Amino acid sequence: MSTHSPDAAGQRSNRVFYWCLSLLGGTYIVLIVAMLVADLAYTSPQHFSAALAKPEIRYAIMLSLVSCSITAILSLWVGVPLGYLLSRTQFPGKTLVDTLLDIPIVLPPLVIGLSLLILFTSPPGRWFQENVMSVTYFVPSVILAQFSVAAAFAVRTMRVTFDQINPRTEQVALTLGCTRGQAFWNITLPEAWRGLLTAGTLSWARSLGEFGPILIFSGATRMRTEVLPTTVFLELSIGNLEAALAVSLLMIVVAVAVLVLTRTLGLRGTGLI
Amino acid sequence: MIAVDNLRLSQGAFALNGINFTIPTGRYGVLMGKTGSGKTTILEAVAGLRSVSGGKILLDGREVTHATPAARGVGYVPQDAALFRSMTVSANLSFALRIRKAPLTEIERRVHELADWLDIAPLLDRFPHGLSGGEAQRVALGRALACRPRILLLDEPLSSLDEDTRDQMTALLLKVKQAHEVTVLHVTHNRREAEQLGDVRLRLDAGQIDSEA
Numbered sequence: 001m002s003t004h005s006p007d008a009a010g011q012r013s014n015r016v017f018y019w020c021l022s023l024l025g026g027t028y029i030v031l032i033v034a035m036l037v038a039d040l041a042y043t044s045p046q047h048f049s050a051a052l053a054k055p056e057i058r059y060a061i062m063l064s065l066v067s068c069s070i071t072a073i074l075s076l077w078v079g080v081p082l083g084y085l086l087s088r089t090q091f092p093g094k095t096l097v098d099t100l101l102d103i104p105i106v107l108p109p110l111v112i113g114l115s116l117l118i119l120f121t122s123p124p125g126r127w128f129q130e131n132v133m134s135v136t137y138f139v140p141s142v143i144l145a146q147f148s149v150a151a152a153f154a155v156r157t158m159r160v161t162f163d164q165i166n167p168r169t170e171q172v173a174l175t176l177g178c179t180r181g182q183a184f185w186n187i188t189l190p191e192a193w194r195g196l197l198t199a200g201t202l203s204w205a206r207s208l209g210e211f212g213p214i215l216i217f218s219g220a221t222r223m224r225t226e227v228l229p230t231t232v233f234l235e236l237s238i239g240n241l242e243a244a245l246a247v248s249l250l251m252i253v254v255a256v257a258v259l260v261l262t263r264t265l266g267l268r269g270t271g272l273i
Numbered sequence: 274m275i276a277v278d279n280l281r282l283s284q285g286a287f288a289l290n291g292i293n294f295t296i297p298t299g300r301y302g303v304l305m306g307k308t309g310s311g312k313t314t315i316l317e318a319v320a321g322l323r324s325v326s327g328g329k330i331l332l333d334g335r336e337v338t339h340a341t342p343a344a345r346g347v348g349y350v351p352q353d354a355a356l357f358r359s360m361t362v363s364a365n366l367s368f369a370l371r372i373r374k375a376p377l378t379e380i381e382r383r384v385h386e387l388a389d390w391l392d393i394a395p396l397l398d399r400f401p402h403g404l405s406g407g408e409a410q411r412v413a414l415g416r417a418l419a420c421r422p423r424i425l426l427l428d429e430p431l432s433s434l435d436e437d438t439r440d441q442m443t444a445l446l447l448k449v450k451q452a453h454e455v456t457v458l459h460v461t462h463n464r465r466e467a468e469q470l471g472d473v474r475l476r477l478d479a480g481q482i483d484s485e486a
Contacts, residue, residue, distance in 0.1 A: 168355035171322050174342040175349040175426075176369040176416070186372075190359035 036252065043245045051246035056222045060231040060247075063142065067227060068207040071146040075154035075203035076196060083158025083199075084184070088167060104152040109212025112148050116141070116217040141218040142225050146207035153206050154199040161195025162188070194265050201265075205258040208251060274298045274333055275319060275424060275456055281327035282314055289314065291328075294482050296473050298333065298423075299453040301446075303471030304460045310477045312460045313352075313428055319458060320349050320426050332424050333456075347424040348417030348455070352432060354409040356401035362412050363388075363397040369420040387415040391445065407438030411445065418455075425449065427459040431466055446470055 051057050085091070086098060104112060119125050120136045128135070135141045165188060173183035189196075211229035218225035220234055228251055235244035280292040289311045296302035306312040317323040319330055321342035330338045337345045357365050364371075366387050370380045388394040391411045401409060410430055417425060430446070431439045443466070449455065450470060461467060467474050467485075474485040 166353070166355055168351050168353060169357055171320075171342070172349055172351060172355050172413075172416070173357075173368070174322065175320050175345070175347055177343045177372045177420070179341075179343065182372065186368075187357055187359075191357075193359075 039245060039249055039252070043242065043249060047242040047246045048249075051243040054243070056226060057231055057243065057247060059223050060226045060228050061250075063139065063225075064208060064227045067139070067142045067146060068204045070143050071150050071207040072154075072200045072204040074143070074147050075151040076158075076200050078151050079154030079158040079199050079203070080189075080192075080196070082155045083160075084162050084188070086155070086159045087162035101152055101155050104149045105156075109149070109210070110216055113145060113213030113216025116145060116148060116213060120217075136217065137219045137221065137225060139218075139225065142214055142227060145213035145217045146210045148213060149210060150203035150206045154203045157199035157202055158192070158195055161192045161199070164195075165191050198262050198265050201258055201262050205255060208254060274331070275302065275458055276331040276334075277315070277319065277328070278331070279328040280315070280318065280325055280330065282311070282318055282323065283326050284314065284323075287311065287314075289480050292482055294475050294484070296456055296458060298456050300472040301450040301457045301470055302459065302473040302475060303467040304458060304475045304477060304482075305464065305467050306460075306462065306477035308462055311480070312462075312477050315477070316426050316428050316458060316460045319424075320347055321345050322349075345424070346420075346422050347426055348420070348422040349426045350410070350413045350417050350428065350430050352429040354401075354406075354413040356404070356409055356412055356416070358401050360400070361397065362393065362399055362401070362404075365401070365412055366397075366415045366419055368416060373420065383419060387419060390448075391415045405438070406434050407442060410434065410442055414445065414449075418449075421454070423455060425455040425457045427457065429461055430459070431463070432461070443469055 117136060120129060133140060135144065169187050170183045173187045178186065209229060214227060214230065220226060220230045228247055231247045232244045235247065275296040277292055277294050282289045292315060304312050304315065314323060318325050321340060325338060329336055332345055357368065363384055366384045367380045370383060388397055391414065393408065393411050393415065396404065396408060404412065431442055434442060447470065449457065459470060476483045476485055
């Protein structure tokens, strides 16, 4: 009789299988952890306080917080109606609209910045800047650059949210005396609160890391259009690695907090988290 | 009265033509048919949730073929109850009255009246999440009846319930029937339900409606 029973051989083979998977996948996990550890090892609380003491960096933090918050609200402003229409209605050109909405997600960020720059140097863009407000190289350009990308994520999140809500509840509300608008405000929107929070949070986080379009469309002027990614770029370009790293760590902390919040809210399956 | 006259409905490749039936005022009509025969489609057309391609729908003598669901004055209980998850049971029951801006005292009185009648008073402050199938169906029935509609539309209200709960719900629907206050259209694939409840029994087969004695 063989000393190796088929069962023992099978179990060993299973162990080898899982070891191989863990080894291959584990290299990526190690890379992520190693990057974070290296960042933490390189910096110190003194670097943090020195960076936070700089008025330019304080301005960048403030502008980042304000612009991201405005962008998140604007993203929801378009994300809710578009997500709802895509989820609940059929209309001519729906596939085209759906594809158009993915363009900001797949387009290289620099191209978005360049496209915005070109738009605002075209005759209608120039008219807007002369008669309504200055955009290019001013704070509104920061918000518009962030919004151009973040809104696409809000639309996708809201669409998934509305897809997950039973349309039957709205139909019942219609039979109970509601108009479409009343059914939406009273039934669907309150049921979508997790999705709203997720979409808002994702837009906010996405805006916080936005750099390419801002660099092209808003420039990198200190105390004017400098947001946190710009700070990292500017500090690096003058060789101040400590400040660049301190600001980077600040952004990592915020990003992780957002990730935890989004996961806690439990809206998975958006393809985004 | 629910009167459907030469109704035509189509959705993609599926179509129903020449649907005719009448359920007299205060009577309990049961529409039987196999799954996929289109009985829910007919119920949704009567509720105003589906546009029709021809024919007429009359509710209590008033033509409502193209009226909005809100204008039809119907109560509708879907198969899955579809309770409003962001509201308590009490708020679900009072929803139709609140939309009509009824006085608070009237809303309060009606909610308690319904809760007693449906035996769901202990559930009033709970949210739909965690209610049993039978409890959810009772709340859905109460929500549909809150405004005292003249027409009640029930889409397979017993199909997802276990046997005990089904008997309780059947007893409740018999109470609705005996009150003769509403005209009911109850859709089901279950013959026993039709025999227990129906004054008017209709069968949808191969796109045609036949009356059963």
